[in-house]
Amino acid sequence: MSLATQPRELVSLRDICIVHGRGPTATIAVEGLDLDIGRQEFVCIIGPSGCGKSTLLKAVAGLLPPASVQGTVTVDGAGADEARKANKFAFVFQEPTLAPWRTALENVRLPLEVAGRRKPHRSPEELLDLVGLKGAEHKLPHQLSGGMKQRVAIARALTLQPDVLLMDEPFGALDELTRDRMHEELLNIWSATETSVILVTHSLIEAVFMADRVVVMSPRPGRLTATVGIPFDRPRAHALKSRVDFLDKVNEVRTALEATHDDHR
Amino acid sequence: MTITADATTKTPVKAVIPPDHRSAPAMKIFRATRVWLVLAAAAVIWEVAVTAFDVPKYLFPAPSAIIAELQAKPDLYLGATLTTTIEAFLGFVAAVVIGVIFAVLIARAPLFEELVFPFLNIIRVTPTVAIAPLLTIWFGRGMVPVVIASFLIAFFPIIVQTVLGLKSVDRGLIDLMRISNASELAILTKIQLPNALPYLFSSFRVAAPGAVVGALLGEFLGASSGLGYLITVASGQLNTAAVFLLAALSCVLGIVIFNLCVFAEKRLVKWHPAVELQA
Ligand SMILES: Nc1ncnc2c1ncn2[C@@H]1O[C@H](COP(=O)(O)OP(=O)(O)O)[C@@H](O)[C@H]1O
Numbered sequence: 430m431s432l433a434t435q436p437r438e439l440v441s442l443r444d445i446c447i448v449h450g451r452g453p454t455a456t457i458a459v460e461g462l463d464l465d466i467g468r469q470e471f472v473c474i475i476g477p478s479g480c481g482k483s484t485l486l487k488a489v490a491g492l493l494p495p496a497s498v499q500g501t502v503t504v505d506g507a508g509a510d511e512a513r514k515a516n517k518f519a520f521v522f523q524e525p526t527l528a529p530w531r532t533a534l535e536n537v538r539l540p541l542e543v544a545g546r547r548k549p550h551r552s553p554e555e556l557l558d559l560v561g562l563k564g565a566e567h568k569l570p571h572q573l574s575g576g577m578k579q580r581v582a583i584a585r586a587l588t589l590q591p592d593v594l595l596m597d598e599p600f601g602a603l604d605e606l607t608r609d610r611m612h613e614e615l616l617n618i619w620s621a622t623e624t625s626v627i628l629v630t631h632s633l634i635e636a637v638f639m640a641d642r643v644v645v646m647s648p649r650p651g652r653l654t655a656t657v658g659i660p661f662d663r664p665r666a667h668a669l670k671s672r673v674d675f676l677d678k679v680n681e682v683r684t685a686l687e688a689t690h691d692d693h694r
Numbered sequence: 695m696t697i698t699a700d701a702t703t704k705t706p707v708k709a710v711i712p713p714d715h716r717s718a719p720a721m722k723i724f725r726a727t728r729v730w731l732v733l734a735a736a737a738v739i740w741e742v743a744v745t746a747f748d749v750p751k752y753l754f755p756a757p758s759a760i761i762a763e764l765q766a767k768p769d770l771y772l773g774a775t776l777t778t779t780i781e782a783f784l785g786f787v788a789a790v791v792i793g794v795i796f797a798v799l800i801a802r803a804p805l806f807e808e809l810v811f812p813f814l815n816i817i818r819v820t821p822t823v824a825i826a827p828l829l830t831i832w833f834g835r836g837m838v839p840v841v842i843a844s845f846l847i848a849f850f851p852i853i854v855q856t857v858l859g860l861k862s863v864d865r866g867l868i869d870l871m872r873i874s875n876a877s878e879l880a881i882l883t884k885i886q887l888p889n890a891l892p893y894l895f896s897s898f899r900v901a902a903p904g905a906v907v908g909a910l911l912g913e914f915l916g917a918s919s920g921l922g923y924l925i926t927v928a929s930g931q932l933n934t935a936a937v938f939l940l941a942a943l944s945c946v947l948g949i950v951i952f953n954l955c956v957f958a959e960k961r962l963v964k965w966h967p968a969v970e971l972q973a
């Protein structure tokens with residue numbers, strides 16, 4: 430595979446405007462947003478709450494009514510809807526969102542059952558192993574801890590081998606120790622796949638630790654106000670979080686984030 | 695890092711595990727039988743009171759008189775119980791099948807909901823007592839109007855709860871299905887219907903005894919067999935012991951059916967937190 434023959438960008442968002450509702454009560458959630466995500470790139474989106482981060486992810490995945498999304502989303506040269514039909518996306522929400530009547534394994538298998546095509550490159554069993562849940566395959570969601578449930582959700586998201594993994598504050602509901610462990614684990618899992626990741630977070634440390642690039646969104650209507658490249662070598666380990674150059678990067682992102690707030694005062 | 699050195703100066707406290715009286719064999723037997731003990735005690739008091747105060751049998755028969763009535767004509771009473779059971783069962787099954795089909799249409803097709811719901815509500819608020827005579831006029835005396843009356847009472851709780859179960863699906867799960875390019879049929883069968891299962895079973899707790907009440911009502915107003923029919927005959931003859939017996943048989947039928955539903959619910963919806971709590 431020669432990189433020269435492929436466009437560098439996998440996902441490209443142009444002039445995205447997203448309006449919830451119609452008429453006088455409509456809310457402009459996102460306005461005039463451009464963003465490109467490269468192949469196997471890990472991008473974190475950070476921004477004040479209510480600025481349209483979740484809305485943006487849903488728009489990328491084609492989950493919003495077409496009438497509310499303006500602008501163009503292209504994935505690998507195809508439109509968003511086409512990309513969705515080709516199972517190019519997968520989603521992880523803040524809540525694990527598992528089917529409570531299905532075991533961990535059955536939940537991971539669900540996308541395969543409904544997509545009804547593509548032989549998995551990794552079986553659901555392998556994926557559960559990958560996220561560290563060997564032995565919990567036959568447990569029901571209510572028998573699993575919050576961290577374990579979120580791992581099941583991540584394994585499920587990888588089932589159809591997505592090109593783009595969209596994650597909306599996936600660790601927001603976890604305790605701090607579990608979250609720290611999940612950061613490293615997700616990076617390991619990601620490096621073992623060929624997936625691009627767009628991860629929404631409001632944790633500065635999470636963003637800087639995980640990302641190749643952190644993009645900062647302004648308060649609603651959301652648009653991109655800054656991009657901070659994160660140069661640290663991979664694989665990244667937990668110890669990175671206490672390094673001085675790491676904290677400098679965190680401060681750089683913090684300053685960019687504060688600047689968007691101040692502009693709107 | 696230092697840990698305060700209390701451990702060396704203070705004897706560590708050990709937690710006391712409370713003894714488990716509840717699982718002692720005698721306690722288990724008592725808990726399993728106490729309902730029957732209370733019922734038996736009530737029957738004894740009833741028997742003694744009726745005899746002591748010399749209450750006339752046509753007003754308030756003693757338990758012994760009621761049992762004597764059953765012993766005198768066991769085939770009649772057990773046959774009637776069987777008839778009512780079959781009619782209630784048919785009405786209930788029809789209510790489940792048609793109720794779930796209607797619920798799916800209502801939950802998935804807004805236009806169907808808009809057009810059909812007013813009619814369903816009209817039938818729902820019309821008392822079955824008012825509809826039952828019509829059923830006899832249309833279908834004659836026999837099993838059909840009884841099964842329909844049973845169906846009418848069981849149908850509404852099932853449809854209401856199932857619609858709720860189909861609609862109260864986690865939005866995120868639906869989004870995940872769409873992202874996996876799932877068909878609408880897959881969303882229905884893999885997400886909505888399993889989600890509605892606990893709601894369906896909880897509706898059975900109302901619908902199944904309701905089916906028995908509907909069957910009794912149908913027999914009461916126009917039939918020539920079954921518990922409800924025998925009640926009209928016995929009360930006409932002022933055979934109060936028979937009326938009590940028939941009421942007791944109806945009651946037993948209702949209790950058995952209710953418990954079958956609870957049993958099925960526990961076996962089939964293990965994952966639902968509400969079921970865990972009751973278990
Ligand atoms: N379905 C919706 N209908 C109307 N308004 C919505 C809807 N979803 C989100 N919004 C509004 O759009 C804005 C952006 O929301 P969201 O994308 O959830 O923000 P974030 O994820 O950044 O916190 C908010 O003001 C929110 O109230």
Ligand SMILES: [Mg+2]
Nearest residue numbers: 482483484597
């Ligand atoms: Mg959000």
